[in-house]
Amino acid sequence: MTVDKNNLKQLFPDLEEDLYNEIIKHGIIKEVKAGDTLLKVGQTIRSTMLILDGLVKLYREDDEGKEFFIYHLDAGQACSLSMVCAAKHETSEVLAKALTNATVLAIPLGYMDQWMSKYKSWYQFVITSYRNRFEELLKTIDAIAFKSMDERLEFYLKKQVEKLGNNLKITHQGIANDLNSSREVISRLLKKMEAKNWLTIHRNSIEWLKKD
Amino acid sequence: MTVDKNNLKQLFPDLEEDLYNEIIKHGIIKEVKAGDTLLKVGQTIRSTMLILDGLVKLYREDDEGKEFFIYHLDAGQACSLSMVCAAKHETSEVLAKALTNATVLAIPLGYMDQWMSKYKSWYQFVITSYRNRFEELLKTIDAIAFKSMDERLEFYLKKQVEKLGNNLKITHQGIANDLNSSREVISRLLKKMEAKNWLTIHRNSIEWLKKD
DNA sequence: ATGTCTGTGTGACTTATATCACGGTTGCTG
């Protein structure tokens, strides 16, 4: 995949003309396959990443390697963490995995700083990015602090449907991992939701029916 | 309380000379009393806040008004959320309360933008602030996603001790609220910790003994 | 078709946490 200016404008509107040119000039395109790890916990970050295509999943990892899903990044978004870490030459605190084949644009960290003072739109973009990620994190906290498993499951499925469509190719075990629960619990809860006609369960997939 | 440059330099090192002058010139000092609310959920934010003195507690609120503690801000820190919200004229997502009497410096949001491109040190400060808050949030997520109540309580008490000293003036109910648990549970867990000589329980206060 | 692997369904059980219902203590206030 290649990037041209129109392409960029669609994904990242409201940037300055010159900035698009710079991005095209200095950004390094990377293609990753579904399932690939984009960012490991503890990895030093040398560039900011803009998602051009595909869907990326962010996880938090615990000591024993259990992966807790925190949020998605999709085309037109930036990995705020990579921004902030990059700016301080620090290491990653999260795990990022491509859920689908994806294309990302890596911006070497030098430009990040430079553009920040040179282009007001870049500064706006970074700040907005941050705010959005922060909000996602707060929503995640709400879910685990205040909600029970069935509500969290509903919330989770809705997020998936929003990004991936009504037909989710996912296993019960996969959901359990993302929510840091266990397969049996998820299976039983899904059963209840099926009884309420919110969804239908198939092998290796779930079809979401509920509207609102 | 008033601010002079030396004062500022101690609290916020590594900023440019001119920037200190601007901060003093344009910042508005606000004194708040212990227990006061600095920021309500849903409130529109018009300025960025720098904490000059005292300790502020940040909460996330649920639909029924339950308050879940997320992190502290103390002197020398900035409310990142106020920064990001300010930049977009948006409303607050969190609740901030002064735990002690506190002094904050409000920077009208216009300067926030201006300084961002004018002073590299300001940009660095904002980004660093962000990163730190983000990390706190991730730690909070770790705690609730992966840990059990006793571990969370320990983690919580340690954070309090770090900020407030070994003698915590707090009730069991207060802790329960912060952790979104119930008084009885906290009482019982504290009992166990007392048996392990980690702390001693007094009426209205807890004395932390554990070293490491 | 046979075996094997992965995904799913389900009952029985354990455990952590929440809730209920008390009773006791401290300390303030009229």
Add this chain to the structure above:
DNA sequence: CAGCAACCGTGATATAAGTCACACAGACAT
């Protein structure tokens, strides 16, 4: 001092979630 309110301790019980054990079903290779 009486009375009240806030704080704390504790047993009984309820509930949600996690764990264990096992059975079964579809997919796929040999």
